[in-house]
């Protein structure tokens with residue numbers, strides 16, 4: 675409708691895809707459960723950021739998404755909060771493996787995502803494990819064995835642990851490729867492809883990237899099914 679169009683124009687949102695739902699312009703309009711809304715209010719956020727406003731309704735329809743938006747635009751909660759809702763719907767046993775898998779290029783970024791998942795997921799009683807290189811595997815393997823709903827991982831370390839057969843991805847049905855352009859720049863494409871082979875094809879896949887070069891388009895075309903594309907601002 676008109677208000678969706680004017681919100682998109684005002685916030686430089688462009689969308690490509692079939693029947694793209696209107697943005698959630700307030701937290702109240704998301705219909706998120708109260709324990710999630712409580713965390714958002716505790717954080718003192720006045721309103722969803724444009725990428726959140728537009729990608730939440732799409733993600734809640736279980737559609738694949740490519741979201742192109744610059745750093746600092748709130749992409750983490752853009753995929754985490756719908757991931758929480760997805761987890762509630764699935765009600766999988768975390769002991770059998772994660773349901774939500776987030777791939778991130780670096781230890782630092784993966785840790786930040788885990789912090790956000792813990793902070794906003796605590797009242798939903800969600801568990802999260804972080805896997806990254808440059809640290810001993812032992813504690814990370816113990817975390818996996820304890821079970822967690824969400825795994826945030828760098829592709830290198832997750833691939834090592836997969837080759838050791840110490841984690842199962844057979845329950846993953848919500849896969850996020852965060853900072854996809856950076857992961858490819860760092861040479862992680864082979865590891866990403868091996869990891870994705872272990873994830874069942876019946877899944878929702880979300881890709882977040884700051885830029886949209888042809889390498890990223892190619893992997894998006896290979897891994898996502900009929901995605902809705904959301905651009906914020908002037909990204910090439």
Ligand code: ADP
Nearest residue numbers: 719720721722723744745746747748749750751
């Ligand atoms: P990106 O992944 O796009 O670089 P982040 O997800 O790291 O961005 O978010 C950047 C900062 O904005 C974080 O400190 C985060 O807590 C904050 N933030 C997220 N959502 C909102 C919001 N709706 N309103 C205000 N700040 C927000």
Ligand code: MG
Nearest residue numbers: 749750852853
């Ligand atoms: Mg980010």
